[in-house]
Amino acid sequence: MMNILVVGGTRFFGIPMVEKLIADGHDVTIATRGKSQNSFGESTKQLVMERTNYDSVKEALAGKSYDVIIDKIAYSSNDVKNLLENVSCKKYIQMSSCSVYLEDKENIREEDFDSRKYPLAWIDRIKDYAEGKRQAERAVYEYIDESNCIFVRYPVVMGPNDYTNRLRFYADHIKEKKPMYVDDLDCGMEFIHEKEAGLFIAHLVDQDVHGAVNGCAKGMISSRDIIEYIEKITGKKAVLDANGDEAPYNGTTSNLSYDTTKARQTGFRFSDSNEWIFDLIKSYL
Known part of the structure; x- marks a missing residue:
């Protein structure tokens, strides 16, 4: 102890x-x-x-x-x-x-x-x-x-208790057909x-x-992955507009991932983000 x-x-x-x-x-x-x-x-x-x-x-x-x-x-x-x-x-x-x-x-x-x-x-x-x-x-x-x-x-840390509402931003904007500005749809990011x-x-x-x-989950996810999943679930198209609300993950200049060798050598095992991120998005919908 x-x-x-x-x-x-x-x-x-x-x-x-x-x-x-x-x-x-x-x-x-x-x-x-x-x-x-x-x-x-x-x-x-x-x-x-x-x-x-x-x-x-x-x-x-x-x-x-x-x-x-x-x-x-x-x-x-x-x-x-x-x-x-x-x-x-x-x-x-x-x-x-x-x-x-x-x-x-x-x-x-x-x-x-x-x-x-x-x-x-x-x-x-x-x-x-x-x-x-x-x-x-x-x-x-x-x-x-x-x-x-x-x-x-x-x-970026994600989960049902995320008070920053960054992931929820995408769900709410697509559900409500509110314009949003995404600077790079295909830039991949890792989360935890x-x-x-x-x-x-x-x-x-x-x-x-x-x-x-x-420390992070395995697997990069792009804004396009998030948006297309929400569009599929809701049946609504995202309104992408340069004058729309600034999307939370804007500003990343390339695919973004992290070496977790040092963390894994302690015996800890991280999940694959694909195991939970889409269920998390669905919970917002």
Whole structure:
């Protein structure tokens, strides 16, 4: 059993992650702003803090120590500073993102972005999500030895509890015949299901691995695949218009996929996205 602090974790893929940690017998403490319901009840302890406020974090965590910290809401270098200057741990796992990679291409490997070599800037949260995540990774090395930290890099996470509604955008627009702008119908992308996203992080708490780790389901899916499936189910044609609402997955410049060799070497197995993505789309319809 390990003493684990989860920063965030009360919604989306944080839920299957915490459920797995509890099932594995760990002593779990969740730190949140206290605005999301803690559905785990007495199975976890809970601390209330405002992550972006140094004094709030210090009041909640100063002097505390954990075997593992799972940080799901690090969006800037100052987020990391606020946390790691006020609490200690033997292992730190940060929920990072595949958006840290500087080039869209197939089979992206972890070493394609080495945050150890990235110039550090102490910044608060900014509109540039990708840069914020790069700085969040880089800041960790100011506090934690390389051998004791893990950066989990996921592409877009999908599932029935996805509050971003990116996939639902396509279903709703086609059902309602609302114009949408898709910049590249045939550019393939890889995704990950919310349950696997949570389970993989929980899996990593007792694995001998460090540094960046990619995680995603197998198989690229294009906007055309999504649209044609919805058209088939609904019997309605998508209204594609350059002046329509901007589609969520626009901006990718090439087929986009990730090498998950490092993750799979820990014994974790990811699904094929074709096993669940079309059922997920159907649930929106």
